[in-house]
Amino acid sequence: MGMTYRQYLSGPRIYGCSNCRTHLATIESMMSRAFNGQHGRAYLFMKVVNVIEGEACERAMTTGQHTVRDIYCVKCSTTLGWKYEVAQEPSQKYKEGHYILERNLLVDVQ
Ligand SMILES: [Zn+2]
Structure with missing residues (x-):
């Protein structure tokens, strides 16, 4: 994926x-x-950049039924959330359009 714009x-x-x-x-x-x-543990973010979104799928969570897409790092393809x-x-509507990132998969880059 070498030429992917980040x-x-x-x-x-x-x-x-x-x-x-990758930021x-x-x-x-x-x-x-x-x-x-x-x-x-995981964090909820308004906006995340440099990720690829997978197929939409239905997932039953403790907070009810959700339609979600897994997100992958654009550079290394790690599933991030x-x-x-x-x-x-x-x-739970406030979460729509927003992103979960797993805390263990994040580093402070700045
Ligand atoms: Zn990565």
Whole structure:
């Protein structure tokens, strides 16, 4: 995937892929630290860059039924988390269009 265009973020704190340090998100776009991913704690972000979105699929979670897409690092293809497309429960609608990144897969790159 050598020629893939990558975006560079700026700000006081940047989270990147722990495998290849590709920039993913800024602390300003973090909505919550209180999420669980597939591998432990996870963060909810407004916006994430440099990821590829997989096929939409239905997933039953503790907070109800969701339509999600797994997200992959554009450079190294590591599965980093997922994007919420649709949340069935009205109380969970705020997550739609936003992204989960697994804490264990992130590093501070700045
Ligand atoms: Zn990566």
